[in-house]
Amino acid sequence: MSDRLRYITLMSSLPHIGRIFTEHGTGISRFRLEERLKLLGPDHRKLLDRVIGVTAWTGVGQYGTDAEIIALARSVMAALGDHPTLQALVQGRMETRTIIAALRRRRDGAADPGDVASWGFGRWCRRIQENWSDPGFGLSHFMPWVAEADQHLRSGNHVAVERLVLTQAFTQIDRLASGHDFDFEAVVIYVLRWIIVERWSLYSTAKAADRLRELLAEALSTAPRPRAAVPPAAIPADPAARQEVRP
Numbered sequence: 001m002s003d004r005l006r007y008i009t010l011m012s013s014l015p016h017i018g019r020i021f022t023e024h025g026t027g028i029s030r031f032r033l034e035e036r037l038k039l040l041g042p043d044h045r046k047l048l049d050r051v052i053g054v055t056a057w058t059g060v061g062q063y064g065t066d067a068e069i070i071a072l073a074r075s076v077m078a079a080l081g082d083h084p085t086l087q088a089l090v091q092g093r094m095e096t097r098t099i100i101a102a103l104r105r106r107r108d109g110a111a112d113p114g115d116v117a118s119w120g121f122g123r124w125c126r127r128i129q130e131n132w133s134d135p136g137f138g139l140s141h142f143m144p145w146v147a148e149a150d151q152h153l154r155s156g157n158h159v160a161v162e163r164l165v166l167t168q169a170f171t172q173i174d175r176l177a178s179g180h181d182f183d184f185e186a187v188v189i190y191v192l193r194w195i196i197v198e199r200w201s202l203y204s205t206a207k208a209a210d211r212l213r214e215l216l217a218e219a220l221s222t223a224p225r226p227r228a229a230v231p232p233a234a235i236p237a238d239p240a241a242r243q244e245v246r247p
């Protein structure tokens with residue numbers, strides 16, 4: 001099967017993914033998605049996994065230092081030399097991660113960013129360095145979400161921060177998806193969209209479960225204690241006499 005026909009077949013077999021933060025969800029289970037991805041050639045499957053490894057939280061979470069993550073990103077971008085759209089996608093995701101890392105460092109009391117190049121990636125390192133005290137790092141005129149994320153972090157609203165970050169990731173993907181319908185880029189874009197929607201779905205499910213547990217605990221704490229049909233003191237100790245007790 002030619003690559004062209006392979007990608008037409010693969011993309012045609014995948015259901016539409018709903019918008020993030022809606023009830024539509026991913027539209028396909030992880031198991032079914034993996035079954036479809038078996039149409040990929042081994043080289044492209046390996047490259048897809050590398051892109052996932054550097055853009056998904058589960059991928060970078062296994063690395064212990066910022067330097068390791070930065071080295072990974074540079075390695076993946078070099079491997080994507082024939083796919084500039086995907087290079088831009090990886091760069092955009094790493095730059096967003098750098099901004100969030102900077103906001104957290106400042107929230108945690110860092111008086112200055114130190115050597116941003118040692119823990120950051122991309123175009124905004126110098127801007128962050130020069131505008132450390134500015135809520136949006138001097139980026140707010142074209143990236144207003146940065147100052148908004150700063151407010152949410154300072155107030156401890158981690159759900160709002162998560163929503164902002166996932167929105168930015170989805171927007172970056174949408175911007176780069178144009179012109180890619182039945183090629184390798186289209187497959188990668190689809191999978192990354194799927195991962196984002198699944199992440200929010202799982203996050204929302206966990207949040208809903210926590211809320212349900214809170215409601216149940218509250219209900220149980222305020223509910224009257226159940227009463228026995230017959231007061232314990234009225235139940236005779238003699239089994240023979242106990243048989244005469246009526247409900």
